């Protein structure tokens with residue numbers, strides 16, 4: 001297995017598997033967040049369930065965190081290896097003549113997503129873990145009501161944060177516009193010129209980030 | 224037409240190298256790019272200067288030796304051609320043309336525009352063949368039925384001329400299009416399937432050893448490949464590689 005992970009194709013495949021896992025997670029995250037647009041109660045009860053279910057908290061959450069770490073660490077490992085594969089660069093290099101900006105700059109969109117994940121952890125994950133496991137309050141309540149919806153609404157009040165969220169999701173969209181089909185191609189499914197995979201990829205890569213942007217703008221606008 | 228050429232000159236693999244500009248006049252638009260280079264070299268020789276060293280052999284797009292990175296693209300601005308098939312009509316009078324060697328750690332510069340692509344040979348030697356007992360009892364290849372579709376795909380993969388444009392053009396200097404083509408041309412045929420698992424494992428191991436980068440599926444290689452080798456070959460190689468590691 002360590003041999004597999006040090007081979008170029010092994011790395012590619014592990015990169016793609018972690019990415020597909022992240023895309024499934026993101027879809028699930030989106031569906032839950034979207035409930036906040038039409039039902040405060042539903043959003044609260046799902047959040048409470050996700051935040052207190054043993055399987056989700058102590059099995060799925062660590063797997064997710066490891067998945068994210070694996071993906072970005074491997075992303076940087078590959079980027080360094082790739083840069084080192086050309087000792088002397090070209091004086092003139094016309095990348096746009098034969099490939100998309102997105103495909104050539106996965107590390108830039110990826111780094112922006114990483115920064116966003118940092119902010120997101122600071123905004124939601126650290127307070128959540130502090131409340132539950134340090135202060136020991138697993139009731140999910142504040143002043144007799146569930147706190148999740150309130151916390152969400154509160155976060156989307158400052159304009160700077162809403163703008164930052166929207167920008168991050170645009171970069172995520174760019175990451176996925178190339179990444180979706182690329183992940184299947186890496187796994188051995190000829191995807192880069194496959195219309196069906198490309199179309200599903202475009203729907204996912206534009207739809208999901210746009211959905212998250214909509215949720216942020218919605219709460220900013222109505223509260 | 225009159226042109227300014229900005230050409231990479233480097234005395235040896237040890238030399239640091241740098242660009243030198245040359246003016247060249249009265250180039251016919253019907254000339255091939257290499258013929259234009261010949262004219263330049265004639266002038267340099269007449270002036271007692273060293274001609275520009277570049278690889279070339281067949282001059283008809285089949286040997287793959289004419290490696291040049293022209294105005295930011297492998298084999299220049301045209302599609303589906305090698306440098307020897309590139310015509311001067313793709314340029315305009317007064318143009319400044321930048322000519323660099325193919326760049327990759329696994330393709331070190333020998334002199335000027337000539338690079339050492341023996342890393343490709345070593346990848347081939349690691350598995351790009353079939354072992355046949357030639358002691359007189361071979362089966363006629365035509366006795367084995369092969370679906371037309373497979374034969375066509377194998378033939379398409381086999382058109383790779385090992386020019387290295389895929390590596391030169393890839394932002395990661397990845398050789399996966401070349402290796403994907405070489406793996407596929409055997410993997411698709413019954414004669415090649417026999418040693419399929421060992422082949423893909425060994426060729427990929429050699430590719431990694433040579434210091435080529437990793438594929439990000441940008442697709443630049445496919446666009447610049449003079450033979451139109453498809454990215455599907457990379458997917459096939461990945462599939463076969465996983466099969467060779469985890470398959471029974």
Ligand code: HEM
Nearest residue numbers: 016019022023072075106107110111114179182183186439
């Ligand atoms: C945490 C920060 C992230 C970083 C630094 C990062 C970085 C990268 C890099 C550098 C690549 C290209 C690897 C290569 O050369 O082939 C890549 C591929 C990819 N990433 Fe990310 N990424 C991040 C987060 C995400 C997230 C959150 C998702 C999905 C929700 C995602 C989905 C993908 C996909 C689908 C691919 C294509 C995989 C492939 O080509 O096999 N990434 N990422």
Ligand code: SF4
Nearest residue numbers: 383384386387389448
């Ligand atoms: S795959 Fe195409 S670009 Fe690469 S070596 Fe073969 S012919 Fe040249």
Ligand code: FES
Nearest residue numbers: 282286287289307
């Ligand atoms: S010289 Fe043979 S392909 Fe150009």
